[in-house]
Amino acid sequence: MSMMHIDIAWKSLNHYGEELCGDKVEIYHAPDSDILVLSDGLGSGVKANILATLTSKIIITMLKEGLNVDEAVETIAHTLPICKVRQVAYSTFSILQIFHDGKAYLVEFDNPACIFIRGGKLMDVPYETREIAGKNVRESKFDICVGDMFAMVSDGVVFAGVGTILNLGWQWENVAQYFLECAQKNMSVHRIVASIAQVVDNFYMQKPGDDSTFLVAQAVNRKNVHFFSGPPEDPAQDEKLVHDFMRGTCKKVVAGGTSANIVSRVLNRQIITSLNFTDPSIPPTAQMRGIDLVTEGVLTINRALEILRMFKAQEGNIDPRILDADNGAAQMARLFIEDCTDLTMYIGRAINPAHQNPNLPMDLSIKLRLLNELADEMRSMGRRVEVKFY
Numbered sequence: 420m421s422m423m424h425i426d427i428a429w430k431s432l433n434h435y436g437e438e439l440c441g442d443k444v445e446i447y448h449a450p451d452s453d454i455l456v457l458s459d460g461l462g463s464g465v466k467a468n469i470l471a472t473l474t475s476k477i478i479i480t481m482l483k484e485g486l487n488v489d490e491a492v493e494t495i496a497h498t499l500p501i502c503k504v505r506q507v508a509y510s511t512f513s514i515l516q517i518f519h520d521g522k523a524y525l526v527e528f529d530n531p532a533c534i535f536i537r538g539g540k541l542m543d544v545p546y547e548t549r550e551i552a553g554k555n556v557r558e559s560k561f562d563i564c565v566g567d568m569f570a571m572v573s574d575g576v577v578f579a580g581v582g583t584i585l586n587l588g589w590q591w592e593n594v595a596q597y598f599l600e601c602a603q604k605n606m607s608v609h610r611i612v613a614s615i616a617q618v619v620d621n622f623y624m625q626k627p628g629d630d631s632t633f634l635v636a637q638a639v640n641r642k643n644v645h646f647f648s649g650p651p652e653d654p655a656q657d658e659k660l661v662h663d664f665m666r667g668t669c670k671k672v673v674a675g676g677t678s679a680n681i682v683s684r685v686l687n688r689q690i691i692t693s694l695n696f697t698d699p700s701i702p703p704t705a706q707m708r709g710i711d712l713v714t715e716g717v718l719t720i721n722r723a724l725e726i727l728r729m730f731k732a733q734e735g736n737i738d739p740r741i742l743d744a745d746n747g748a749a750q751m752a753r754l755f756i757e758d759c760t761d762l763t764m765y766i767g768r769a770i771n772p773a774h775q776n777p778n779l780p781m782d783l784s785i786k787l788r789l790l791n792e793l794a795d796e797m798r799s800m801g802r803r804v805e806v807k808f809y
Contacts, residue, residue: 423565424641424760425453425517428608428735429634430616432575434463435626441467442573442632445475447483448801452518454482457634459530459573461509467630470499474510488514488526488558489551496552513571517563517636525559531577532557534570534595536602541595568608568637570598575629576615580622589622598635607757608635609735616736643669644759648716649767649786650677651809656767660809661685664765670758671709672751675716675786678767679705701746712754714747720789722748723755727796730756761803766790768808 431440441463445456456478460470474495481491499510511529518524525533525544535542546559572594579589597618601611612633619631647664651657661682664671673679683690690713693703701722702715714720726748730737742753755762766787794804 422641423519423521423638425636426608426639427453427455427634427636428612429457429632430612430734430736431630431632432616432620432623432627434575434630435623435628437464437630439465439468440632441471441630442575443468443471443475444632444634445479447479449483451520452516453636454479455515455517455571455634455636456512457530457571457573457632458510458512459575459630459632463630470510473499474512478512478514482514482516488556492528492554492556493552496554511574515569515571515636517569517638521562521564523559523561523563525557525561527557528554531572531574531591531594534572534598536568536570536599537564537566539599539603541599563638565638565640568598568602568635570595570611571634573630573632575627575631576619576633578629579619579627579631581628589619608637609757610739611635612735613739639760641760642758643667643761643763644672644754645669645763645765646672646674647682647765648674648678648720648790650681650769651767652769653809656809657681658685660765660767663807665709670711670754672712672714672754673707673710674714674720674751678716679707679713682710683707695745698744698746701748704747704750712747712750714751717786717789719747719751720786720793722746723751724789724793724796726752727755727793727800731796731800755797755802756800759797759802762794762797762805764790764794764804764806766806766808 427446429444431442433440441460443458447454456475458471458474460467477494477498478491481494513530513533514526515533516524527533533544535544544559545561546557548555548557577589577591577594597615598611601614612635615633645664651660673682679690688708690705690707692705696703702718705713707713726741742749794806797804
């Protein structure tokens, strides 16, 4: 199992007045690598969206089937429809393939150069220029290590503010410096994308003059989280479950009052309940030595699951105020999103009679259903999930 994980986040701002974005991002998690493609179609709106979508889909499909970049680019050159106005079929693209063994492969055609940050410094990407199907592309092969960050942007980013706030636009050097400052603050890729999107939108005075896309990837160490919820069917298993749950150096989460009491009793550690009710719909959290997060059970898990689904549906572009809210559900969702690549769930099968009350809403009926949905949601987000029942 590779000890390296690739955190990925991206966001697009549509050209003002357009419903469709002329940029397109495609991501594929292959068994041996992660493949990221950013394409930018000529112009904006529907035509640009078609060009960018065809380009990114062709590239990602052919690469994941084991074909090489030359074949993908040749296919693009013979596939893209010709623009009746400009008489060209044109879409720029950037391809970054990060292998789990620490190798990277970068191909760029007419997009702004990839920004490469290592150890808090901007790094030059060594590349060669060659022609593929009449297109001059830049190709790079290099080694990466944990902590390396990559940012790919469309030209709408480097031209942000041109002719309005900035005479010559933001320019690549300024964009790279902004990413560097974010990296030096140890911001997560999702925070970086949200931050730069706000800056670009401000430069355009909330009326983007071009589609603007930001795609950020960072190689990180795998981050394990242990999650315990629900008492075992056999109370004699309490001690074994807790000892299994406490193994290893990782983040530890306990959800449910009964579960927290089991951990407290087995480890002889005090539970200190918070009196901070920032959201009346979410029960307060608690504290226990050695546990990173202690929450109520069903209500908190259900809301955390809603946040995770919102995060996935919006492709990571969730309102930061939702993710940063000061309640147990937001804290749980934030930990799963930003501090978890591998999740081990320790689930007790005992049924809490309170959850079977027919007067309670359906969302409160069965905790096991919620926990199974949580496991499925985390898997769909690219996390490795192992579930252990007791």
